[in-house]
Amino acid sequence: MANELLLKNVNIIDERGDVTEDADILIGDGRIQKIGRKIEEIACETMELSGHYVTPGFVNLHTHSPMNIFRGLAEDVNIDDWFNEKIWPYESRLTGDEAYLGSLLSICEMIDCGVTAFADHYMFADRIYEAALESGIRADIAPTVFGVSADFDDELKKACNLIEEKNGENPRIRLRMGPHAPYTCPPHTLKKIVDSARSLEVGIHIHVSETKSQVEKSRSDLGRTPFGALYDAGGFDVPVIVAHGLWIEKDDLKYLNDKTFIAVCPKTYMKLSMGFGGIWRECENLPLAFGTDGAASSNTQSPLEQARLFALAGKFVSGRPEAFSLREIWCMLMNGHRALGFNTGKVEEGCDADLLIWDLNRINTLPLYNPLASIIYSSGPENIVHSMVCGRFVKKDGRVLLDADYISKTAQKHAANILKKGRGESKVRY
Numbered sequence: 001m002a003n004e005l006l007l008k009n010v011n012i013i014d015e016r017g018d019v020t021e022d023a024d025i026l027i028g029d030g031r032i033q034k035i036g037r038k039i040e041e042i043a044c045e046t047m048e049l050s051g052h053y054v055t056p057g058f059v060n061l062h063t064h065s066p067m068n069i070f071r072g073l074a075e076d077v078n079i080d081d082w083f084n085e086k087i088w089p090y091e092s093r094l095t096g097d098e099a100y101l102g103s104l105l106s107i108c109e110m111i112d113c114g115v116t117a118f119a120d121h122y123m124f125a126d127r128i129y130e131a132a133l134e135s136g137i138r139a140d141i142a143p144t145v146f147g148v149s150a151d152f153d154d155e156l157k158k159a160c161n162l163i164e165e166k167n168g169e170n171p172r173i174r175l176r177m178g179p180h181a182p183y184t185c186p187p188h189t190l191k192k193i194v195d196s197a198r199s200l201e202v203g204i205h206i207h208v209s210e211t212k213s214q215v216e217k218s219r220s221d222l223g224r225t226p227f228g229a230l231y232d233a234g235g236f237d238v239p240v241i242v243a244h245g246l247w248i249e250k251d252d253l254k255y256l257n258d259k260t261f262i263a264v265c266p267k268t269y270m271k272l273s274m275g276f277g278g279i280w281r282e283c284e285n286l287p288l289a290f291g292t293d294g295a296a297s298s299n300t301q302s303p304l305e306q307a308r309l310f311a312l313a314g315k316f317v318s319g320r321p322e323a324f325s326l327r328e329i330w331c332m333l334m335n336g337h338r339a340l341g342f343n344t345g346k347v348e349e350g351c352d353a354d355l356l357i358w359d360l361n362r363i364n365t366l367p368l369y370n371p372l373a374s375i376i377y378s379s380g381p382e383n384i385v386h387s388m389v390c391g392r393f394v395k396k397d398g399r400v401l402l403d404a405d406y407i408s409k410t411a412q413k414h415a416a417n418i419l420k421k422g423r424g425e426s427k428v429r430y
């Protein structure tokens, strides 16, 4: 075993928000080998990091990474127009190369913002896989399947084939099934998708109860909430990432179990006026973590920004400034690791070294009475000086180790072409 890296004199913030001062961390074979004071072992690289903080990386538990290519295309519209007039018609003409580049652009931004793992839900899952593989980040990718699509059987077969072929090929990347939502997957199709996930021994990632009107429509069509419809299809028998769940109701809580996680993306809800739903009111009883949704609705790819907005909106609307505390928000940020089930999310011996190294001795975060407050309410990507996945740097000395210049230039070219092609016919309606 090679001792690849020794981090000297760091302060560790663990997944609960507790701080251990002045420790050394020895990393080798992609894992944390040893934590202690004044470690004497020799490593290939030693970094003197006195005054810096080390934390687990962030997980972006729900995104559509290729949608970075649509950032800024659907502004100041309501949710109906966002889907039906803007996004789905443009998506219908999206090519694999554009999706791949959008995904790379997104990954570049995520790494800058401290994301070490993301859960993606989109078409062109093979191209997202390619982007994740090249970039060094960790990923959990769900090929999207629409039950209402005329090509449903083909879409499902393609998703199954991709999962079978790629899942487990690289230890950093896993796949799961991505039924779009109960409202776009009628019960018999939803059941078929969940059954396929079960037979492939993978989980699912699905949008549930995003809006109040979706819940009302599900009640009148099926006599069940969207959570109830997912339960009927067996969706809670497998590990499930519920995207949004914004309008979850008290009665839906009975469906959730220890394999269920809910990825909340408050910036999207605020931007599209989707309301102050159950995720805030039931917060203490819910397995919440943060996602960013796609950049076409949330504009950025930072789970930390989403966490900050979640806390601020919670305090503002509830009138309870003592609620949504720093520790609660930090634990929610760390919850994404539990949802994905990799050996990450803790700064402990034996865990994979997916870590961030923070410089909080900067103008925007000083003075340092409370490092959690500095991170959650004051920090930006500039405070994350180094980031690593499996012990390998993906950001070093403040710079993302991808060709950001090439990615940005190519994205701009693709964007011009997307406008030139214009809108096509979408397969589904919101």
Ligand SMILES: [Zn+2]
Residues within 6 Å of the ligand: 062, 063, 064, 207, 243, 293, 294
């Ligand atoms: Zn989404």
